[in-house]
Amino acid sequence: MIFRQLFEKTSSTYTYILADANTKDAIIIDPVIETVDRDFKVINDLGLKLKYAINTHVHADHVTGSGLLKQKIPGCKSVICDPNAKADIHINEGDKLNFGIKKIEFLSTPGHTNGCVSIVCHSAKSIFTGDALLIRGCGRTDFQQGNPGLLYDSIHTKVFTLPNDYIVFPAHDYTGQTNSSIGEEKKYNPRLSKSKEEFIQIMNNLNLPYPAQIDRALPANLVCGVQE
Ligand SMILES: N[C@@H](CCC(=O)N[C@@H](CSS)C(=O)NCC(=O)O)C(=O)O
Numbered sequence: 001m002i003f004r005q006l007f008e009k010t011s012s013t014y015t016y017i018l019a020d021a022n023t024k025d026a027i028i029i030d031p032v033i034e035t036v037d038r039d040f041k042v043i044n045d046l047g048l049k050l051k052y053a054i055n056t057h058v059h060a061d062h063v064t065g066s067g068l069l070k071q072k073i074p075g076c077k078s079v080i081c082d083p084n085a086k087a088d089i090h091i092n093e094g095d096k097l098n099f100g101i102k103k104i105e106f107l108s109t110p111g112h113t114n115g116c117v118s119i120v121c122h123s124a125k126s127i128f129t130g131d132a133l134l135i136r137g138c139g140r141t142d143f144q145q146g147n148p149g150l151l152y153d154s155i156h157t158k159v160f161t162l163p164n165d166y167i168v169f170p171a172h173d174y175t176g177q178t179n180s181s182i183g184e185e186k187k188y189n190p191r192l193s194k195s196k197e198e199f200i201q202i203m204n205n206l207n208l209p210y211p212a213q214i215d216r217a218l219p220a221n222l223v224c225g226v227q228e
Pocket residue numbers: 010011059060061131137138139140141172208209210211212213
């Protein structure tokens with residue numbers, strides 16, 4: 001497996017590239033429009049064939065790079081779960097996609113937004129959690145149909161039931177951390193290690209300012225980041 005974790009610093013977003021080392025078939029998870037040229041260079045330098053550009057949800061804090069990547073790489077298909085967002089493929093709970101002999105499986109993990117998915121790669125013992133589960137945190141639940149009770153259930157029934165040694169790769173980190181594990185987050189996550197009632201109380205009192213790019217990002221991300 002070829003693996004890259006790439007960072008976009010304005011929105012503190014992680015973009016991931018995964019590829020089958022033999023066939024060079026590749027996927028990208030949560031690309032950001034401002035760093036498409038960097039990601040495109042990585043893809044070309046490594047001789048990868050990008051099959052899918054996947055968004056874990058309709059992002060509110062940055063514009064997705066998936067539409068621009070599709071323009072640059074003929075044959076690349078955009079993928080999302082949210083039925084309101086434009087994409088080539090709309091996936092659902094339990095769906096799988098292949099790249100070479102590698103496989104990913106989608107878990108529906110709503111609560112941060114309605115259409116949030118987490119992506120499991122069992123052969124790499126890894127889960128890409130989008131904004132559902134962050135390192136020692138989780139996605140906010142105060143807009144985009146956010147629902148703290150639903151997020152708690154998503155994480156506890158879909159994510160925390162994976163083996164403790166699975167690596168957690170989030171869509172963001174604001175503290176300089178890159179990854180965690182299921183076991184660590186079950187034990188040390190200050191929000192999700194609490195009871196559901198305590199979690200809902202915490203989430204309803206975060207009082208976070210809205211993301212700086214929200215007004216630009218939400219409409220753009222409903223059309224893959226670019227108007228055709
Ligand atoms: N300051 C950032 C936005 C930070 C933020 O709201 N992050 C979201 C994920 S992006 S929708 C979040 O869920 N944060 C949870 C938390 O506890 O911080 C910006 O202006 O972009």
